[in-house]
Structure formats: C-alpha cells, structure tokens
Amino acid sequence: MKRLLIPLAAAGLSAATLAFPATAAPDWVTDNLQPKPADAYGAAYFWLDSNGAALRKATQYHWDAKEVPKLVASQSQGAPDGKPGMTAPTGTPKPGATKNVNLPKTIGKVFFLDKAGQYRWCSATAIQSRHRNLVATAGHCVYQNGKDDVYDKWVFVPGYYQGRAPWGIYAGAYAFTAYDLDTYDDYDGDFAFVAVHNGFTLAGEKEVSHKEFKAWAGDKWVKPREINAAEFLKCQINLGECWSEGEDKPADLVGPDYPGAVLEKVEVSKEAYDAAKVGKGQGNKFGEPVVEQVTKEQLDAYKGPGVKGTDALGNHTITHYYTQKWVKPGTSRKYYEAHYFIGFAKDMGRLGDVVGGQGVAWNQPMGQKVTAFGYPADPHPDGDKPFSGVTPKWCSGKTGTKTYQVNTFKVETHQVLKCSMTGGADGGPWLMRYDNGKRTGYVNGVTSMFHDQDGNQRIDFISSAYFDGEVAAVYNKAQYAETKKIVGPNGELLK
Known part of the structure; x- marks a missing residue:
C-alpha cells in the first residue's frame, strides 16, 4: 500500500x-x-x-x-x-x-x-x-x-x-x-x-387473530379470502374486517366488432337454426349441429330444443343446434374477508x-x-x-x-x-x-x-x-x- x-x-x-x-x-x-x-x-x-x-x-x-x-x-x-x-x-x-x-x-x-x-x-x-x-x-x-x-x-x-x-x-x-x-x-x-x-432462517407462518397480529413485532401480512354474499353479511354483523369489490352488471348484447365482445353459443330448435344465416353475427349459425350419443334413460329425460333420435340398431342420439350470441361480459360483485398471518424466523447465532x-x-x-x-x-x-x-x-x-x-x-x-x-x-x-x-x-x-x-x-x-x-x-x-x-x-x- x-x-x-x-x-x-x-x-x-x-x-x-x-x-x-x-x-x-x-x-x-x-x-x-x-x-x-x-x-x-x-x-x-x-x-x-x-x-x-x-x-x-x-x-x-x-x-x-x-x-x-x-x-x-x-x-x-x-x-x-x-x-x-x-x-x-x-x-x-x-x-x-x-x-x-x-x-x-x-x-x-x-x-x-x-x-x-x-x-x-x-x-x-x-x-x-x-x-x-x-x-x-x-x-x-x-x-x-x-x-x-x-x-x-x-x-x-x-x-x-x-x-x-x-x-x-x-x-x-x-x-x-x-x-x-x-x-x-x-x-x-x-x-x-x-x-x-x-444469521437467521425463515421458519414458516401462522394464522392468528387480529389482536395477535397487531401485537406481533416480526414479519406479518394480511391474506384476503374470497367469500360469498351470505358470509359477507355475517362478517359485517360480527364487525369483522371484510369488504367487497366491483358491482353486479348483466351482460349486454353487442355486435361482433364491439371492442371486447365475447362469443357465446345459444342452443335453439332445428327450425331456428335452419332459419339462421351463415357467417359472423348476432343470431347466426354457430358451427355444425352436434350429435350426442345417450342412453335410453337420458333420451327419455331430455326436455331441451334438440332433436331426439333412435336408429335401427337401437342407438339413441340427441342432435343439438346452436346460434351465435355476442355479448359485452357482465360483472359480479366479489366479497373478501381478511385473514391475518405472522412469519417466524429462527436465530442461527x-x-x-x-x-x-x-x-x-x-x-x-x-x-x-x-x-x-x-x-x-x-x-x-x-x-x-x-x-x-x-x-x-x-x-x-x-x-x-x-x-x-x-x-x-x-x-x-x-x-x-x-x-x-x-x-x-x-x-x-x-x-x-x-x-x-x-x-x-x-x-x-x-x-x-x-x-x-x-x-x-x-x-x-x-x-x-x-x-x-x-x-x-x-x-x-x-x-x-x-x-x-x-x-x-x-x-x-x-x-
């Protein structure tokens, strides 16, 4: 030096x-x-x-x-x-x-x-x-x-x-x-x-009460858990920490070129399918008919718009027909409840x-x-x-x-x-x-x-x-x- x-x-x-x-x-x-x-x-x-x-x-x-x-x-x-x-x-x-x-x-x-x-x-x-x-x-x-x-x-x-x-x-x-x-x-x-x-190592986590969470001097965090509307109401009554996000809005019918439009299929009768147009658009045909093989019990129980059928060999079928439905997706309100966790560490010396x-x-x-x-x-x-x-x-x-x-x-x-x-x-x-x-x-x-x-x-x-x-x-x-x-x-x- x-x-x-x-x-x-x-x-x-x-x-x-x-x-x-x-x-x-x-x-x-x-x-x-x-x-x-x-x-x-x-x-x-x-x-x-x-x-x-x-x-x-x-x-x-x-x-x-x-x-x-x-x-x-x-x-x-x-x-x-x-x-x-x-x-x-x-x-x-x-x-x-x-x-x-x-x-x-x-x-x-x-x-x-x-x-x-x-x-x-x-x-x-x-x-x-x-x-x-x-x-x-x-x-x-x-x-x-x-x-x-x-x-x-x-x-x-x-x-x-x-x-x-x-x-x-x-x-x-x-x-x-x-x-x-x-x-x-x-x-x-x-x-x-x-x-x-x-030195130290991390030694896991533990879910605790809100009181224990507030008193803990180490690492801690809150994990949200999604709950349903009934649980949310119960949480509010008990003065728990819970909240909601978003709002309930139904889907709206839109054209296929609308920004963010989503294509869904709607099952219709054979007559409605035959009357629909071919191509991209609201109410137009959605692909070819779909033939589903079913049991005799399923065939008898079916009440939908599809066409039932049984061939000479005894095979039972239901033919389904679909048309297009273009929508702007709806939204639903989500509900959450806070869960409290603390993290443990181990002193290594x-x-x-x-x-x-x-x-x-x-x-x-x-x-x-x-x-x-x-x-x-x-x-x-x-x-x-x-x-x-x-x-x-x-x-x-x-x-x-x-x-x-x-x-x-x-x-x-x-x-x-x-x-x-x-x-x-x-x-x-x-x-x-x-x-x-x-x-x-x-x-x-x-x-x-x-x-x-x-x-x-x-x-x-x-x-x-x-x-x-x-x-x-x-x-x-x-x-x-x-x-x-x-x-x-x-x-x-x-x-």
Whole structure:
C-alpha cells in the first residue's frame, strides 16, 4: 500500500463512534450497511422471500472495464510495510484425511443490489474476529465504483447453493475498507471486511387473530379470502374486517366488432337454426349441429330444443343446434374477508459460531503457496464458459515472487496467482497454509481481478491486493464492530 497508518483507536469503540482529528483523514473508512435490526431483517427477507427467488435471480458482479486488464511487472520484490503477523482460524469441522481438496465451510456468496438496481453476487468467506461476525471479500463487492457509497441489501450466505442458505443468511451491518479504494477507486486497496448481524432462517407462518397480529413485532401480512354474499353479511354483523369489490352488471348484447365482445353459443330448435344465416353475427349459425350419443334413460329425460333420435340398431342420439350470441361480459360483485398471518424466523447465532472463521495473515513473504476459492461464472474472453457459478471452485499454487501493476485500476502492488477462475470468483479468499482436513487456513488475499497474460483470450492469472500492515489495520478496526441478534427466541423481530 502507498500510505502510512494512523494509530488504531482505543479498543472497545464501536464502528459507529469512531472519531478523527479535523486535520487528518484516516487510511481506512467505515460505512453503515444495515446497522438496525429492522433494516437488516428487511434486506435478508428480500433475498429469502418466495423460497429464495431473488437469490436465484442474481448474477455475478461484472467489472466496468471493457477489456481484460494487463499485468505489468513492478520493480519491487515484495511489498511488506512492517512485521509479518497473523491471527489463527477457528473451525467447526473435524480433521480428516482425503486426497481431494475439501471445500471450507466458511465460503459462500455475498448478495447485493448494484447501482443500476441489478441483483448481483460475489464470493466471500467468514474470518476469525473478536465478535465472530466478520466476512472478508473484495472491496468492489461492497463499495460502489466511483461513488462514496455502499451497495444496498448486502448479505452473506455461507455454503450458498441454488437459492438455499443452509446455515442462514447474515445481513451486513458495517463495512470497512481502505480509504484509497473508497475515495479514489484505487484497487491496491480492493478488499473489505464486513461485520454482519446474527444469521437467521425463515421458519414458516401462522394464522392468528387480529389482536395477535397487531401485537406481533416480526414479519406479518394480511391474506384476503374470497367469500360469498351470505358470509359477507355475517362478517359485517360480527364487525369483522371484510369488504367487497366491483358491482353486479348483466351482460349486454353487442355486435361482433364491439371492442371486447365475447362469443357465446345459444342452443335453439332445428327450425331456428335452419332459419339462421351463415357467417359472423348476432343470431347466426354457430358451427355444425352436434350429435350426442345417450342412453335410453337420458333420451327419455331430455326436455331441451334438440332433436331426439333412435336408429335401427337401437342407438339413441340427441342432435343439438346452436346460434351465435355476442355479448359485452357482465360483472359480479366479489366479497373478501381478511385473514391475518405472522412469519417466524429462527436465530442461527453468530457467523463464526456457526461456520467458523478463517485466519488472517499480513506482511508475509511473496511466493507463498495458497489455495484460492470462489464461485466463477463469467465466460473467458473467447466466449467459452466452463463455470456455472453454482458450486465453488479452487486453484492452488504459489503466488508470484514480486508485485504487479495494473495501470487501468491504479494498481501498483498486486500479488498474482496462476489460475483460470473467471468473474464471479471476485472476493474469494486466498488461503495460505490451508489444512485440507480442518478446512482452515489464513486469508492472505482476496480475488480482485482476472488477467489474460499470454493473449490467447483465456484467463490465466488472478490478482489480489497485497495484504500488508494497512490491511491489518482495517481488519483490526473491523474487529471492534459489535453487531446484534435480529430475531428473538420466539421468532419476533428485535428492536
């Protein structure tokens, strides 16, 4: 990073009470996402409603750049700005031996509305923190490009798969990133740490009385049920909540060319049918006569205008004749009664208690072996689309031994990894010292950009901000952000 750090604020301050001297700007910034439980619940419910319809509708975040940016080797052999450091991971899975790469329980997707109102997602991971409530992702997956602002309805879903949130949904409360990214779109600071509220899941609905409905502090709604006129009268007598819509109006005879005219058929006698004209018009013939096969009992019981008949074999028939009737449809009054429902939610607890948290490392030597995870979905520049974005993928290898520049994004010190993951993997963690049995490691980067270095129209490198002392300062500041439960023990919305 290019700037020196200011001293960390005293421990125990929350994200909402940080203050700075008037003459100095901090090298980190914090912004509110949804700090209030009601706003956090609304954001999470937006994504979970209708069985996760909005989650399934979302598409991966896309760069604003029209071309794949090129990496330019810098003269630096490394970018540490202080002593190396790290904080240890916490995990929930038990150690196990396998030759395959086990996917961390901590990884998932962040969902948000971009500045155009489109439903978007990026990759992310839960990380270890003081309050077990932090998510690490790319800064451009939290902060709107070109604006000092954050995305709307930001949530994290660990273990996301096809509209399902197996370990709950966690609404963002406070976001932390580098000042240079937030202010100047400098991708040397393309990382963010987000403090999230306790997760929750939707746990069904229940029909209740109007009194219970009014007293309920959580999600609630009214469902109208159609009733008949007698039920409507009874509802009014009992002072229930009921209403009517529309009016009773009979159908009117009109010409066939009248706007909205509807054709009906009217059964008539054979004589009337024979006298009717052929063609389109009021009272004209409606198709050919229809012969209906019936039983002897049905034939004897029939009293309509059709012609009865019995042939030599004893087959009984009724021949029906129809003429046209063109009408403007009538209307009828409809009656409704209110039914009251409340929605329940279940508190899942703190993010780190549910899925664990990866460690964080900074000022590490270049050339580290890392395993990068993410949900790639974009096609390669040549149009080939090997990834769906539905399931997480990974790359493993050593990072470059020197940092790189990306001139179009003001980058001077990105670290790189040879990898073919494409867009959608943005924000996914680079885990150093990854323990395949415990599924934990140390986040030493997050995917920021994708590159085609050999010019064959295929992504062959990904890059990340170098995690140095500035990253550590932002991370340490984020650790002091306290968040809340959103729902209570009975599924009610907390204040």
